[in-house]
Amino acid sequence: MADKITFELVSPERLLLSEPVEMVVIPGTEGNFGVLPGHAPFASTVRADLIEIYQDNRVTRRIFVAGGFAEVSPDRVTVLADEAVLVEEIERGAVEARIKALEDDVRDGADEVARAAAQAKLFVEQAKLAAVIRASGA
Amino acid sequence: MPSLKDLRLRIRSVRSTQKITAAMKMVAGAKLRRAQEAAEAARPYADRMDRMLRALAASFGDRPGAPTMLVGTGKAQIHLIVVATADRGLCGSFNASIVRETRNMVRALLAEGKTVKLVTIGRKARDLLRRQFGPMIVASFTEMDRPRLSYAAADRVASQVISMFAAGEFDVCTIIYNRFKSALAQFVTRHQLIPFKADAAPAEAAAQGARAVYEYEPDEEEILAALLPKNLGIQIFRALLENYASEQGARMTAMENATRNAGDMIGKLTMRYNRTRQAQITRELIEIISGAEAV
Numbered sequence: 020m021a022d023k024i025t026f027e028l029v030s031p032e033r034l035l036l037s038e039p040v041e042m043v044v045i046p047g048t049e050g051n052f053g054v055l056p057g058h059a060p061f062a063s064t065v066r067a068d069l070i071e072i073y074q075d076n077r078v079t080r081r082i083f084v085a086g087g088f089a090e091v092s093p094d095r096v097t098v099l100a101d102e103a104v105l106v107e108e109i110e111r112g113a114v115e116a117r118i119k120a121l122e123d124d125v126r127d128g129a130d131e132v133a134r135a136a137a138q139a140k141l142f143v144e145q146a147k148l149a150a151v152i153r154a155s156g157a
Numbered sequence: 158m159p160s161l162k163d164l165r166l167r168i169r170s171v172r173s174t175q176k177i178t179a180a181m182k183m184v185a186g187a188k189l190r191r192a193q194e195a196a197e198a199a200r201p202y203a204d205r206m207d208r209m210l211r212a213l214a215a216s217f218g219d220r221p222g223a224p225t226m227l228v229g230t231g232k233a234q235i236h237l238i239v240v241a242t243a244d245r246g247l248c249g250s251f252n253a254s255i256v257r258e259t260r261n262m263v264r265a266l267l268a269e270g271k272t273v274k275l276v277t278i279g280r281k282a283r284d285l286l287r288r289q290f291g292p293m294i295v296a297s298f299t300e301m302d303r304p305r306l307s308y309a310a311a312d313r314v315a316s317q318v319i320s321m322f323a324a325g326e327f328d329v330c331t332i333i334y335n336r337f338k339s340a341l342a343q344f345v346t347r348h349q350l351i352p353f354k355a356d357a358a359p360a361e362a363a364a365q366g367a368r369a370v371y372e373y374e375p376d377e378e379e380i381l382a383a384l385l386p387k388n389l390g391i392q393i394f395r396a397l398l399e400n401y402a403s404e405q406g407a408r409m410t411a412m413e414n415a416t417r418n419a420g421d422m423i424g425k426l427t428m429r430y431n432r433t434r435q436a437q438i439t440r441e442l443i444e445i446i447s448g449a450e451a452v
Binding site for chain 1: 201307391
């Protein structure tokens, strides 16, 4: 299969990745969706989970994103990510420590706003941990 | 008439000032390069966000039920102005010109009978506006560029603005910052954040919107509701990046001028020092000669 689609991953601070890929699976808020070349124009919000990049019929890279937006056009997929990190670069211990700290914040946050912010961060870290466990198991 | 010793001391002091300004110029130059790179790197996200938002806004058209962030509250009574300056001075008219623009805008709005609220970014905005408009300042942010200007910092400002908007505390939000053109030229710019305004010509936006018929998941309302606050953060982030680059550019120019002035001053003082020294030698010679003749 010679057809490729350009996959772009951008964070607010810089363009993280731009390369031709065979297929990419994106975790949309309403379910994962795979994008192949020639996909119909499509836009979706993205939840905190793994993006999987396929080359030669297998996954070559897994990237964790902490939510964002995806825009698909026939020749390009763009993911606007809030935070993105390669699964291999996530340190499980650090994530677990952060979850602990955030759980404390959620419990004894100073006010409603601080607790809600901590809760939102906690969700992201929990998703990150789940992703790491899944990736290492697979 | 200053003595030779006084002149020597002054030359020395000007010279050390010159060393400081020259060093500051080089630091600002290095920071400017990095700031430009950061601004460059942030462009793709902003561009794509803009494209998506415009397609969404176009597909919404004038349908009722669009989020108020996009179309406004229908009023323009309370204005929120986000004023972005630097934390430090010594950068020419950089801070002063932003503050001047803010003053003009506040005065014009007050004259129209509107209510004005201010959010200041940077120590200088807070300090320079506090005396005149103290009670209008609802929030202040400083040290945005420490350890470095990040999206997280812009997001702090954005969430403050969003929570105020959600609470109905203002109708229109504008940010004032310095747009970066070059190290020599920066322009004070007003940019309206809420309600959202596409920068490009409407015809072009409409054409783009018609061409790209997207499918949305979840539906348009929900995407838009998630996208608009994010976009606000991005707009503020972009303004801060531009502002930071402008600050460094302005400082570089100001310090270059200061270094040159110090050089001129050293030249003049050295000339005067030498003249004075020669005059003194001549006088001593005359005294010796006339003393010898008298014998």
